[in-house]
Amino acid sequence: MKKNSTKILAFILIAIFICACNAVKRVPDGKNLLTENDILVNGKSSNDEEASNQMYQKPNSHILGYKLRLNLYNMAKLNPDSSYQAKFKNNPGKYERMSKILSAKQVDRLGQSFWYKGWHEFLKSTGEAPVIVDTSKVKKSLLRLKFYYFNNGYFNVKTDYSIDSTGFKRARVNYNITTGPGYILDTIRRKIATPALDSLYLTSKDPSFLKSGNQYKKSDFEDEKNRISTYFRNHGAYFFQPTYVTFDIDTIGKKNKADVDLIVKNNTIQEKDSSRTEPFKLYTISDVNIYTDYSPANAKNKITDSTTYNNFNLYSYNKLKYKPRAITDAVFITKGGSFADFRTTLSSRYLSNLKIFNYPSIQYEVDKRDPNGESLIANVYLSPRKKYSFGASFDVTHSNIQDFGIEYSLSETIRNVFNRAETLEISTRLNIGSSKDMANPNNNFFNVSEYGFDMKLNFPRVLLPFGTEKIIPKSMIPSTIMAVGFSKQRNIGLDKENFTGGLSYLWTPKRLNSVKFDLLNAQYVRNLNPDNYFNVYTSSYNSLNDIAKTYNTVPTNVDTAGNLIIEDGTTGFTNDVLTGQTDLVPTDNDYQEVESIEERRMRLTENDFILASSYTFTKTTKKDLADNNFYLFKTKIETAGSLLSLISVAGGLPKNANGNYEIFNLEYSEYIKTEFDYIKHWDFGKEKVLAVRTLFGIAIPFGNSDYIPFSRSYFGGGSNDIRAWQPYDLGPGSTGSVNDFNEANMKILLSGEFRFKIAGDVKGALFADAGNIWNVLDNVTDEKARFSGLSDLQEIALGTGFGLRYDLSFFVIRLDMGFKTYNPAHEAGDRWFKEYNFGHSVLNFGINYPF
Structure with missing residues (x-):
């Protein structure tokens, strides 16, 4: 064993040395491979990602320190065509021999084949060329860093750089930043030329991004521009734009402080070869015109049908096909109301949500009928989709x-x-x-x-x-x-x-x-096909069959091998046990096991009727598909059967032999169920994302039910759950997956996943999933399956593993391999890492990310 370990270690060291040498294979003599950019701010290394993003050159990407894409690139022949031709120049007879076998045309085509050319082109496109230290790009990066820190309030920033050798043909670039003191905002004044806008500014309840005592940040000034522009445009200032907002920064006579003048100029109006300024006007809507069947082709045609409804004018080039309210309910721009951008946006969203129009066009024009020029006509152009x-x-x-x-x-x-x-x-x-x-x-x-x-x-x-x-x-x-x-x-x-x-x-x-x-x-x-139960739930069959080998007394219940016949034998033996026709009595463990098997069979084979009501609330901060810094919270409460019970009680309906009400000769389900689901993503930049998910759910039967229907119960395991276990293979509790499809009515889940880029569209992930399912407040009596108190949290399973993902833009193909790290099915003290090997691992295939 010792010799094998020595050989393995020697092999690893040799492989590392070969890869290290291969990394600089394409680096020209006298040049250096960029190994690191070190930004030193006031003498200390900085991990500021925004500062790192100012670099014109970044080191080659790596996976846990290994530069995979660089080594792939170095494996490729840069000029495979020349290499192929060189084979024949050095050995002219070879071309003639191959031409006799394949023909000259086929020999030439062979040089363009995947083996001779395509493979190397693939390596080059998948790989990454070595990043060579370029002093001109270093200087550009330094200039960008200077602007970056200047824009964050360090007006006296000084910059320099140095290049240090880190090995053969390798170098690190040090960016030395001396910030000096940051400037603080002192007095903030406003100078708004239009009186109407000045008054409007004072009514804003949104806090300003510029506050006395804060450090100067250029981004705060941009945010303040947009805040003011949005507020004005939502309160009638139709022609206002962010460019009308400027700032005058005064640091004269100030020590590390800056006075700010917020300046809003008057409206500039262009008239042929000249321009003039005038105060901004606050506009109201004088008319709302809706063109219900607009298209560029009929834009010049005459309107043939029209109507007015609730101060909206509806026009159609053909016969009006919509009841007016169906359209006007979706338009939030109202006659007599102030112009507001948000009303335009909301109208567009609602009209698009109708799914009967293409994306609407909403345009405004100044109403020439108004002598004061303070009115707008809103024209809503709708292009119908095909019926x-x-x-x-x-x-x-x-x-x-x-x-x-x-x-x-x-x-x-x-x-x-x-x-x-x-x-x-x-x-x-x-x-x-x-x-x-x-x-x-x-x-x-x-x-x-x-x-x-x-x-x-x-x-x-x-x-x-x-x-x-x-x-x-x-x-x-x-x-x-x-x-x-x-x-x-x-x-x-x-x-x-x-x-x-x-x-x-x-x-x-x-x-x-x-x-x-x-x-x-x-x-x-x-x-x-309820008679197929024991063919599907083989664990239940095996348990029943083992008991029958000892206690069965009816020869027709078994086949020639002594196994229970499905369905006659399993039903016959079960009835014999529960009616006292065998030596088993209710206090025996085997009797109780048969009773439990029969209860589960009855529950999973009987037909279900569920009449439920539910309320689901979802809140997210995710702005778009590219947003990887968000959270999502979802909660749901569902109740079933209560309405039917009220009707049954009010109507004085009789109960069946089990003491339950029926509808259509079927006992309906009655329960209350609630779930809480929380997902949080942190974006660390460079395509590194940490994602966490927590879920808690519980369903409690009552009234007409003492269990939860299979379709509404919880399970553990699978590609979107605890990935070290197969679906329905975990729990309940510490039972150790005694059934083929294990389910329960309470679930706890906590998952974490760190995602990172490997190469191109190939991504990787390290993950950990913890959780389990339990029975609570239902008819299950097995203590191993029940949640009785906080001590049962020791039965939370843990699975860890890694995954590969390929991003196809419209969806992601996912492979995850999970390992059972902590398995509550084993005895206490024997649960950690007992199945932590490839033999007990679970490979999951999935579409898109699990959360």
Whole structure:
């Protein structure tokens, strides 16, 4: 063992030495590879990322210190064409011999093949050329650094640089910055030429970015410009722009302090060859004209249909196809109101949200009828989308049930169904997939399938018999969705038919907040093949079969090998045990095990009817897809069955033999469920991101139920969960995954992931996932599965690992390998690192990031 360790260590050292030499392979003599930029601010190294971004040259990228892309580049032949031709110049007979075998034309083409040329082109494009220290670029970087610190208030900054050798053909550039004292803002005065704007400025409640005592920062001045411009333009100043705001900085006679004059000039009006200035005017809206079927082709045609509704003028080049309120509810620019940018933006958002128009155009013109010239006419140009549109999609999918799936869907969209901007979407889908967890006697790759039908009707308003404007104003862009759906699964567990229907309301209280209120959400799940239970849940079968080998007394219950026959044998033996026909009594552990198996079988094979209502609130600070410095908070509360119970009690309906109410001869579910989900991302720059997710969820049965339906329960494991375990393979508690599909009604999850760039579009990640599921306040009696107190937090599992991601712009392909770091299924004191090896690792395939 000692000799092997020595050999391995020697191999690693040799490999490191070869890679180190290879790094400077393409560095010319007399030049140096840039190994580091060291920014020394007042003698101390700085990690200021913004300062680092001023560099014209940065060292080659690396992964944990290894310059992968540089070494890939150095492996390539820079001129593969010349190298290929050189083979024949040095050996002329070789070309003739190859020409006889392949022909001269094929020999020439061989030089353009992937093996001779394409491979090296790939290495060059994937790799990264060595960054050579260039003093001209160093000086440019130094100048940018000087401006950077000057713009942050260091008006007396001094800069210098030095280049230090760090090895053979290697060098580090030191940027020496002596900032001097930072200048502080002292007296701040305003000089606003237009009296109306000066008065308006005093009414602003938003705090200024410029405050006496703060250090000078150029960015604060830019933010203040935009703040003032936004405020003025939202209060009538149509022609105002940020360029009208300037600042006069005075440091004369001041020691490290600066007085600031905020200057807002009058409006400049260009008239042919001359210009003049006049005070800004605050404009009001005199008319709002809406052109409902505008296009460049009919812009010069005559209006043939028009109407006026609530002070809005609606025009159409053809017959008006919309009820006026459907359009006017989406326009927030009102006659007699002040001009405001935010009303324009809000109108554009709402009109786009109707999904019956292309992106609207809203333009303003000065109303020449106003002798004071203080009125604007708002013209809203709407270009209708086609009433009918057909769509088809082909998707590759991955889920907790399917390892790989292919889905094909067809959809038809009908717009303006009832002439009030309603949208009807009808779609069908077919999915075939592969799952190693499902029964597959014929060993077919595609062993599961599903098809379905969905219909969704969207109303761009709150659809209720009473007014809701005071509670949910139209500025919150409310909508109502009625939806029905049907799906059928084959070869997935017990096979299912799933009927759904719902009535939902959506609105956005603020720009980045959203609310969804499901007034009614109905689901009926019908198991098509309940007799297949023990073929699917093999762990339950094995446990029952082991007990039967000792206590079964009926020969017809077993096959020739002595195993229980599915379904007659399993049902017969279970009935014999529970009716006292065997030697087992209720106090025996095996009796209780059979009883538990039967309770779980009954729960998972019976049909479910759920009538629920829920409220979901989501808040995020994510501005766009490129934003990697944000948080998202989502909470949901759901209650089911209470309405049906109230009706049953009020109607005096009888209870069944179990003491529960039924609807359509089926016991309905009754529970309350709540979830809290929080995601936070920190962007450290250079494509390094730390992402954290926490989740807590609990569902409590009551009244008509003593358990949670399978479709509403929690599970652990999978590509978007605790990645060291397969889906449904973790918990509950410390039970050690005794069932094939483990679920429970409470869940805790905490995940962290550090993401970084490897090369090009290839990204890497290091992650840790912790959590588990438990049963609480339901009919499960196994103490190992139940959460009884804070001491059960010791059963939180921990999985760690690494992942690779390839960014295809429109989605990310993800591979994660998780290792069981702490497994609560083992005995206490024997849970850490017992399965921390590749043999027990779990490889997860996923689409997009897990959170």
